[in-house]
Amino acid sequence: MRSTDRPSDAGTDPLDGASATRARIRDAAVLRFARxxxxxxxxQIAEDAGVTAPLIVHYFGSKDGLRAACDTHVLAMIREAKGKALVPNDTNALLMSLASVEESAPLVGYALRSLQAGGRLARDFVDQFAADAEVYIAEAVAAGEMRPSRDEKxxxxxxxxQGLGALLLDVTLNPPAEPTDLLAMIDGYMQRMALPTVEIFTDGLLTNRRMLDAYLLYVGDPPPGGDGSETPQS
Amino acid sequence: MRSTDRPSDAGTDPLDGASATRARIRDAAVLRFARxxxxxxxxQIAEDAGVTAPLIVHYFGSKDGLRAACDTHVLAMIREAKGKALVPNDTNALLMSLASVEESAPLVGYALRSLQAGGRLARDFVDQFAADAEVYIAEAVAAGEMRPSRDEKxxxxxxxxQGLGALLLDVTLNPPAEPTDLLAMIDGYMQRMALPTVEIFTDGLLTNRRMLDAYLLYVGDPPPGGDGSETPQS
DNA sequence: CGCCCCGTTGAACGCGCGTTTAGTCTTTGA
DNA sequence: TCAAAGACTAAACGCGCGTTCAACGGGGCG
Known part of the structure; x- marks a missing residue:
């Protein structure tokens, strides 16, 4: 039934002959996994891509192979899109501007699924965002916009x-029916969180330094790392 | 094989005769689900409980029924344990003091799994914690320990x-091998996060009020709720 | 032409799942 | 004492899963 219509009907695809099918399967998988x-x-993925299940195994070896290919692809795409995004101050703002591209919205959905499931991509993803945040924060501190920290890393x-985890939890609690709604979801989440975020970032939460002083007294200089064995109150 | 040894060998169980089996299955399920x-x-759950799979269906109707029973039980137990916990200031500190009871550590693991999966319990769980946080914060504000907010809720x-989501993400990224390690996990997480948390809660993050003023100018008075249609930068 | 290559398929395999059925014990109570 | 009730199990069912197998068809090439 599907074997007659060639992949040429997807006119926008650049590669038509050889293994554009591979890319088509990969894209369908990203979308389905996100959804x-x-x-x-x-x-199900095979049906979305207009092929049959064994062909997926033929191209990717196994379902895990397909997942790995999707992981690599999504990570690369997001890495690339992040370079293009102007002023990627905030993690969530970046994700949102990414999701609003409409074409890369499934990427964000897939990434969130991945964060939910754990695994290598999730770790790389968080590490990458944390590293980016570190340089951005360093710039803001140098510009006098942000206060320095005793442990910048x-x-x-x-x-x-905090940002990714809160967004992930919010999405998990209020799952969007369609990946298209993901944008609206993130948008609504940011609206609800905007005021408390800015308030705390501007003025803090506490009225005195007792907790901070107690903590600093409790541990030594923080940057060296794991020295204290017990847990202070947070 | 298992049919000969009676449940009476679990000597600590108060109810030996009737349907202590039901509770035993439920507890085994909570542990397995958490793990x-x-x-x-x-x-697998049946083997842990020393019974067979059909008996679980006999008692709980279906696997979903078992999950629902676990949900109800865990929520009730945590609710009860929260009442006993002294000074449940912080969400994470509460979870940790809860996990350290050793007996109720599986409850925390189950709750985290539930947050990861979404669903009714997850929502109730978050709502309950948010409500508790609200009264605790109100007390702290009244005592002059915390700054008031323009939108306390x-x-x-x-x-x-933020707190639950960050913890959830951290646990997902570094999953403990055994539920016993969950305590060490949460403890390590709190150690790593303690300094930034206290720093930001004490002094804030930004050096000026530009962002806050811009936001306040952008929307009207916050408490009325959803009025602005677009998203400001956070 | 005849051959092979390779993208692709339909059918099937084995597995583990949740669940159903029928039956065997043990307890209970009229 | 005998039957009803309930705890519990062994066996099996149907399903969907990931995966394997054998084969088909068409294009390039000797």
Whole structure:
């Protein structure tokens, strides 16, 4: 049934002859994984791509191979898109500007699924964002816009994990029906969180330095790393 | 094989005769779900509980019924344990003091799995924590320890979602091998995050009020709720 | 022409899943 | 004492999964 219509009907594809099918399968998989999670069956992905399940195995070896290919592709695409994005101050703002490109919205959905599931891509993804945040924060500190921290690396990671984790949790609690709604979801999330974020970032939360002083007294100089064995109150 | 040894060998169980089996299955399920996630098979849970899979269906109707029973039980247990916990200031500190009870550590693991998967329990869980945070924050504000917010409800939810989401993401990225390690995991997480948290809570992040003023100028008074249609920068 | 190559398919395999069925024990109570 | 009730199990069913197998068809090439 599907074997007669050639992939040439997808007119925008540059490569028509050889293994554009491979890319078509990969793209369909990214979309499906983003939409339904990683438990979706190969047959469903195959149907989306207009092929059959064994062909996916033929190209990618196994379902895990397909996942790995998707991971690599998504990470590369996001890495590339991040270079293009102007003023990627905030993690969430970046994700949103990324999701609003409409073409790369599935990438964001896939990345969120990946964060939800864990694994290598998730770790790379967070590490990459934390590293980016670190240089951005360093610039802001140098420009006198942000206060310096006693442990810049830890603060960059803190802000990244907090931002990504909160977004992930919010998306998990209010899952969008369609990946198209993901943009609206992230947008609504940012609207709800904007005021508390800016408030705390501007004035802080506490009225005195007791907690900070107690913590600084409790541990030594922070940058050296894991020295204290017990846990202070946060 | 298992049919000969009675459940009486689990000497600590108060109810020995009737349907202590039901509770035993439920507890085994909570532990297994916490350990391996919700994709684990009924047969595995049955083996842990020393019964067979059909008996689980006999007692709980279906696997979803078992999940619902676990959800209800875990939510009730955590609710109860929260009442006992003294000074439950921080969400994470509360979770940690809860996890350190050793007996209720699986409950925390199950709750985290549930947050990861979404669903009703996850929503109730977050809502409950946000509500608790709101009253605690109100007390701190009244005591002059915390600054007031222009939208207390939003800030309470913000802090809750940030805290839980960050913890969830961290656990997902560095999954503990055993639920026993969960305590060490949360402990390590808090150590890594403690300094940035206290720093930002004390002094804030920004050096000037430009962002806050721009936001306040952009929207009207916040408490009324969804009025602005576009998204300001966060 | 005849050959091979290779993209692609339909059919099937084995597995583990949740669930159903039928039945065997053990307890209980009229 | 005998039957009803309930706890519990072994076996099996149907399903969907990822994967394997054998084969078909058409294009390039000797």
């Amino acid at each position: 339904d999670g990683f438990t979706v069956g190969l047959r 830890a603060r960059a990671r803190y802000l990244t994990v | 391996d996630g919700f994709t684990v098979g009924l047969r 939003a800030r309470a939810r913000y802090l809750t979602v």
